[in-house]
Amino acid sequence: MTTNSGVPEVVVDRLPQYLRALSQLESSGIDVISSQQLGELLQVTPAQIRKDLSYFGRFGKQGRGYSISHLLGRLRNILGLDQTWNVAVIGVGRLGRSIISYPGFQPEGFRVVCAFDSDSGVVGQVAGGLTVYDFADYAEVAKRENVQIAIVAVPANVAQAVIDDLVAAGVKSILNYAPKSALTPADVRIRNVDPVVSLQSMTYYLSAR
Amino acid sequence: MTTNSGVPEVVVDRLPQYLRALSQLESSGIDVISSQQLGELLQVTPAQIRKDLSYFGRFGKQGRGYSISHLLGRLRNILGLDQTWNVAVIGVGRLGRSIISYPGFQPEGFRVVCAFDSDSGVVGQVAGGLTVYDFADYAEVAKRENVQIAIVAVPANVAQAVIDDLVAAGVKSILNYAPKSALTPADVRIRNVDPVVSLQSMTYYLSAR
């Protein structure tokens, strides 16, 4: 699939992996790396790394390899990570609260700026420093807070309805924690985070056959 | 990739999706479905569903479609889900506690049977009904508790060391929540659950280009 421009989706999906490995290398003081070495580190062929990067430009030097800090900058730019992204969390139950307080988003430039629920027992409460809004007011609040990404953490049975509302409100990127693969129009990007699905494909390989 | 037998890994990864959709259909009272209908529901071509299933046998009836309960049974069997799997959680911090208490595992046949940490302030505590063991005792306890799957929820900087220990203790399936893609031998299956990585590839498409 090539959804947007000419860059295959699998390629875009690998870039964050490269980014993460390079960050770690940078903080351990290394400043140049070859596709060979990076490939060993990530269990990927060197040719794949070079080809992936070649979709976006020519970042290496023959005979040397890649300057880590330069490549990091380029990857951040390509992925749109040289800006902060505002995130809304929908569903303030057990899971939603964990997401709101997850300390891994902030350092990567993702800021949870507001939270929503439909349960009147939860609306108005404070969770992780955020006041919980009524999901009925999503469009208005999200506009005011300049939200670009929604994280869905509602029960499976209401997930599709919530996602339909988000789409209607103009959301283009959704990270879905509900154990349900929901339908969205082609221009809305949705990613599912579902540990059970991951486990269920691993048991295939664990089972004697 | 075809890792194990002749079945491509992408195919195995789609089976849990089919399973989930079929479960929902079953509980809504439907009992036969065609590849056409299931495909619409999952945004997948009917041919792909039929081809995927054909790796494992012939489960449909021409002119009719698939019996949902029969197909569910077969898929559960193929994926090894007609048994209970015992899971250990490594790392009892904020994230580990959420995982231990996550109510989505139990109904799908995954039982968190023990938890480990290396921090002496946490070892011996009770979290989500489980006593936290010292990770140094992993091999012994995991054997006694008949653990088949490990979930890693430790900080990135110790993830590789923990995973090396798990591999040494004979673990063959790891679900890794640490924001670090770790190296394992070819016979050990590892899946990463990393919301930041998912967000980072979505921002590519959100960014104006």
Added chain:
DNA sequence: AATTGATTGTAAATAGATTCACAAACAGGG
């Protein structure tokens, strides 16, 4: 019992992704 309409299972064709392989480019050393 024959006809109709639907749907599977799969072989062959197409599309897509990965790997190979090598010319071009560069740094370091003599």
Added chain:
DNA sequence: CCCTGTTTGTGAATCTATTTACAATCAATT
């Protein structure tokens, strides 16, 4: 300043996955 040893970037080749297309099969209806 010219070798030597590396490593990139990429066209071509290969490998993998998806889609097409249709014969075989089945239930329902006449």
